[in-house]
Amino acid sequence: MKIYNTLTHQKEELVPLEDNHIKMYVCGPTVYDFFHIGNARPFITYDTLRRYLEHSGYKVTYVQNFTDIDDKVIKRAQEEGTTIGELSDRMIKEYFKDADALNIKRADIYPRATEYIDAIIDLVKLLEEKGFAYTSSDGVYFEIAKNPNYGKLSGKNIDDLLAGASERVASKEDKKSPLDFVLWKFKKEGEPFWPSPWGEGRPGWHIECSAMTRATLGDTIDLHCGGVDLVFPHHENEIAQSECATGKKFVRYWMHNGFINIDKEKMSKSKGNFFLVRDLTKQYEPMVLRFFMLQAQYRMPINFEKELLDAAVVSWNRITTCLDNLEHVAKSAPETDATEVAKNAVQELERAVIVAEEKWNRGLADDLNTADAIAAIFDLVRAANIATSVPGISSKALLKAQDKLLELLSVLGLDPTRSEKNSVPAEIIELVERRQTAKKEKDFALADSLRDEITAAGFKVEDTPQGPKVSAL
Ligand SMILES: [Zn+2]
Structure with a gap:
């Protein structure tokens, strides 16, 4: 199988590092809310890839994380007057309801950031020992200038990035460079924290994925997947951290799926033009949503409009x-x-x-x-x-x-x-059979009234040379 590798900008033959075993990691949801249709695309895409690889005879170890500690989780928990643990437990349960409806197979491992704090600390320690990390007034940072390979995934150039960064408001942290990103954030009032060699605090988002990938699949993995919006800075930073810490290649094939546009406009939560899977499945069968997504190759943008969804039905x-x-x-x-x-x-x-x-x-x-x-x-x-x-x-x-x-x-x-259209309840089948008997006995009045009963229940019966055919209206 050939896969387009974002790192090399070309389609490459997928050859696993270990014989027949593919190790893949998919960046999962931040569990503070229900997931929307834009989140659903990577889940459906990489679940389909996994199914195809398994069908082709590979053993696949599939890891998808839950980001259960970050600004959004903390803020939502505070708004609801609950803990981040309670909120993320609840949202993970809701995640599974929607993911199961979309027939997304369960991952082999679902690491949660808060359960991998030790692995995260170990990785930051390695970076510090090797001279890639430094401590500032509000946290521990990764020093981009120490890593000549920075930008290799996104194709971004450090000088261009610096020029862009200097136009923005000068940052209040005492970082060596505005591009340096946080590995460990020092504790702020009212926020959850864990002890660490640098003081109490919590991990940065990027280091969570690097550490969970390493802890579950090892230093080098075959596939790392996510939406194209994660290429920079998330995945670029993951490469920097993991490769500088271990000295080994982190990911062999990087895969990124395209965006979903809503009525031809880029979907964004801030603009409010997004749809939750939970709401959409009240109008459309989950299988139709999955089918709709798969009608496009995963790197192509998808335009999400009612007419196209209706056509998919x-x-x-x-x-x-x-x-x-x-x-x-x-x-x-x-x-x-x-x-x-x-x-x-x-x-x-x-x-x-x-x-x-x-x-x-x-x-x-x-x-x-x-x-x-x-x-x-x-x-x-x-x-x-x-x-x-x-x-x-x-x-x-x-x-x-x-x-x-x-x-x-x-x-x-x-x-x-799983299509509701296909499930004809037993009582309807019984009505259909009684109607057949009535027809055989030439009791057409009864046959007609049974047909009316079937229609009233939301089903239609068609007489074909092979016998009656019943389906939902
Ligand atoms: Zn990630």
């Missing part, structure tokens, strides 16, 4: 309807192909399955092009729809196509069984 329904149809037709289909026409149709379908899977695989192997993978799924949907209309086609061929469709979807984390 229709497209997703084409897939679920096809699956329903395959199952439904297969129920009453013969075991072997009844006619010459049916035999030819099966051959066509089998060929379509192979071609679609190849296209799907080519897409995903090329820098996780989920847009191409979904196009391949629709090729298969079209072929399957044609096959279901051929009289006498065998159930075996139809069910094989259904299995393949489900498999290709499941690697993308798309699970049609």
Whole structure:
């Protein structure tokens, strides 16, 4: 598989450091609120990557942190009159509700910054011993001037950064350079703190991820992933800290996903143009949201507008309807192909399955092009729809196509069984069966009134040559 590496600006063959084992770290949420659609994109993207790598035979160790100590967490806890521990415990539970709904697999490890204070202190100590850190009046800082490689991920140049920084208001901290970033912040009144060799305080954000990566996966990892907004300064600073502390390469492949724009404008919490996943899933099925995101290759920006989401509902329904149809037709289909026409149709379908899977695989192997993978799924949907209309086609061929469709979807984390549209309650099925009996007994008045009952319950029943087909309205 090829992956676009932000560090080298090119697609590279993904070769893990250890045989078949991929170690990946994804920057996780700051747990002070529900997560929004912009946060959801990296979670969905890298979950899909993990599923594809596992499908391709790799063992994946997947780590995603929770940032449970930072200015936003402290501020929100103070506003709510609670502790950061209680707030983050609660928000992590809420995180899992939304992540589970989006069918995001659980990570192997979810490090929380407050549980890795010792690892953070160890890393800062290493940086201090090697001369990369110094203490100022309000904290311990990383000295950028000591690191000639600074800027290698973001392509930023220290002189340009300095020119930009000097235009801003002179900083009140006594840092050696305005670019130096904090590793350990000294205690402020009313804020949580931990003891350290430099005095009581709390870690800076960047060092948390460096330390948690090292503590869970080791000095060198294969993949480090996040949104493109994390390239600078977060990931640039992570590289600086980790590589200066250990003297080893930190990350072999850096992956960054594109932004989400809301009605063509950059999403921002301060502008108020953002959507929480929790609110969106009241209007759209979580599987539709996931499908919508994966329709774009992960590095492309996504434009989030109602019309496009509604179009995704229709497209997703084409897939679920096809699956329903395959199952439904297969129920009453013969075991072997009844006619010459049916035999030819099966051959066509089998060929379509192979071609679609190849296209799907080519897409995903090329820098996780989920847009191409979904196009391949629709090729298969079209072929399957044609096959279901051929009289006498065998159930075996139809069910094989259904299995393949489900498999290709499941690697993308798309699970049609989670679609509410597909779940027809037992009492509705009973009504449908009673209506069938009434029709057989030529009691059309009863059959009609049962149909009305089914419609009133929000379902429709269609009579097809293979029998009644029921679906949500
Ligand atoms: Zn991070």
